Amino acid sequence: MNVVSYETHKPTHREDKLSFVLIFAPCFLLLLSVALLGLLVGLHWQQWLPGAEHKTSIFSGVHAAVYTVMSQLI
Numbered sequence: 001m002n003v004v005s006y007e008t009h010k011p012t013h014r015e016d017k018l019s020f021v022l023i024f025a026p027c028f029l030l031l032l033s034v035a036l037l038g039l040l041v042g043l044h045w046q047q048w049l050p051g052a053e054h055k056t057s058i059f060s061g062v063h064a065a066v067y068t069v070m071s072q073l074i
Contacts, residue, residue, distance in 0.1 A: 038044070
């Protein structure tokens with residue numbers, strides 16, 4: 001008869017750090033490089049992001065982004 005263990009695997013601090021480095025850091029560097037390239041070339045890269053909708057203040061931009069995301073979740 002086979003013995004089955006139902007123990008959950010708890011990631012160690014080292015595995016969490018590795019996950020952070022392999023997922024978050026490349027995404028951040030990619031977005032940062034696109035933003036810097038757009039800044040150097042003179043492009044308005046903020047308009048490429050969904051939910052911007054030509055808002056003038058940060059609060060109206062966040063409000064529009066929240067409603068954009070919420071409409072896609074429902």
